[in-house]
Amino acid sequence: MLPSLKVLHLADCSLPGISTSLSHFNLTTLDVLDLGGNQLQTLEDPSIYIGNSYLCGPPSARNCSANEINYKDNEGPKDKFEWLWIYFSVVLGYLSGFAVFCGVLLLNNAWRNALFSVIDIICDKLCIVTKVTLARLRQRYRR
Structure with missing residues (x-):
């Protein structure tokens, strides 16, 4: 019914039974679920957590501290071909x-x-600065 829902924000929602009715939807693509408060306490059916490998802590049975997930490691190119394509694109753009x-020009x-x-102006200024600096150094070492 909601195959491409990514974010669901219901923190300030006061609809009764919203958390229990969520179990009827197929929310496999949901990235962010913000219910706020203790509304997750009513979701006690363990079958609604099947297929969500990143969900941990109460009310699910999975322990968060034992299964630390580093989301930054899951982002970005996975193999050498993808990195090669990125480098090729950068060089081609340059x-x-x-x-x-x-x-x-x-x-x-x-x-x-x-x-x-x-x-030409920049080169002339660099030559003048270099000649003046060398002249000062020569005078300093002659003394």
Whole structure:
């Protein structure tokens, strides 16, 4: 009836018997169930927990401390092929962006001239700073 329900928030709901009627639905895809308070105390039928491997603690019989589940380990790529695909996508994106940047510089003369002017100014400033620093060091060591 609700095959793709992911989140159910009923914490402030005051409908009588809502927690017992939930057992009639097939909620196998439910990720978050927020009933609030002690409403889970009424769900005592153990058959409603079958198939939910991550449910632990009362009212289920599974102990949470003995079966710690690290959800972060379950996220992300699982095998080398998936990692290879991610790396390939990143490199392809970088190369595409770089190709667009170079293409714009090749086709637009004004932008190309502006870029090389900025590069020349930066190089000139670096040369001046280097020469001044070397001159100061020479004077310091001559004394």
